[in-house]
Amino acid sequence: xxxxxxxxxxxxxxxxxxxxxxxxxxxxxxxxxxxxxxxxxxxxxxxxxxxxxxxxxxxxxxxxxxxxxxxxxxxxxxxxxxxxxxxxxxxxxxxxxxxxxxxxxxxxxxxxxxxxxxxxxxxxxxxxxxxxxxxxxxxxxxxxxxxxxxxxxxxxxxxxxxxxxxxxxxxxxxxxxxxxxxxxxxxxxxxxxxxxxxxxxxxxxxxxxxxxxxxxxxxxxxxxxxxxxxxxxxxxxxxx
Ligand code: FE
Numbered sequence: 472x473x474x475x476x477x478x479x480x481x482x483x484x485x486x487x488x489x490x491x492x493x494x495x496x497x498x499x500x501x502x503x504x505x506x507x508x509x510x511x512x513x514x515x516x517x518x519x520x521x522x523x524x525x526x527x528x529x530x531x532x533x534x535x536x537x538x539x540x541x542x543x544x545x546x547x548x549x550x551x552x553x554x555x556x557x558x559x560x561x562x563x564x565x566x567x568x569x570x571x572x573x574x575x576x577x578x579x580x581x582x583x584x585x586x587x588x589x590x591x592x593x594x595x596x597x598x599x600x601x602x603x604x605x606x607x608x609x610x611x612x613x614x615x616x617x618x619x620x621x622x623x624x625x626x627x628x629x630x631x632x633x634x635x636x637x638x639x640x641x642x643x644x645x646x647x648x649x650x651x652x653x654x655x656x657x658x659x660x661x662x663x664x665x666x667x668x669x670x671x672x673x674x675x676x677x678x679x680x681x682x683x684x685x686x687x688x689x690x691x692x693x694x695x696x697x698x699x700x701x702x703x704x705x706x707x708x709x710x711x
């Protein structure tokens with residue numbers, strides 16, 4: 472059954488006229504959002520903008536505390552507090568320095584802060600779920616956050632998203648944009664995750680799973696995880 476024919480779900484919100492079906496070959500059966508794209512023609516970006524060498528970061532440079540998602544409100548967020556760090560490199564292993572690393576995620580219950588999250592779960596008044604930082608001269612980044620909860624896949628009531636954190640990396644040019652999602656080791660939901668399963672290469676899927684890292688832990692406060700991101704080549708972290 473086509474998504475637009477489903478009754479009683481929020482799916483209808485995603486069938487507004489500004490979506491249009493992509494030609495066959497662009498879609499991935501297990502991730503049917505891929506069959507939709509904007510109706511309007513793509514905008515040709517002027518070459519001068521593509522080649523921009525100046526920073527294109529949003530509104531100001533990240534502040535030191537922007538990478539601590541547990542300290543954005545008056546109280547302490549619920550959930551398992553974690554440190555997530557890693558190194559961003561290119562296909563040759565060279566550090567990707569001064570990249571803007573942005574993350575966004577659900578709270579410990581598996582609820583996003585925005586109003587379009589249809590899951591009947593509670594918001595956490597002490598957790599927004601968004602942070603950002605810059606990689607250092609050797610490509611390293613660090614975040615302090617909470618382990619996000621799993622959440623049901625809104626298009627299939629039997630499917631669940633594995634616990635994950637979204638990553639968006641931006642370089643110095645408009646075209647230097649890399650988006651992926653980090654999963655957690657030992658999560659039984661990964662195997663049938665509707666988004667992860669769109670990546671056909673099993674070894675590539677493994678590269679989306681962070682590793683427990685005792686060195687990164689803050690004793691008594693956080694559990695540490697390491698998630699390295701390779702931006703290209705044979706060992707690239709899959710974009711998804
Ligand atoms: Fe998500």
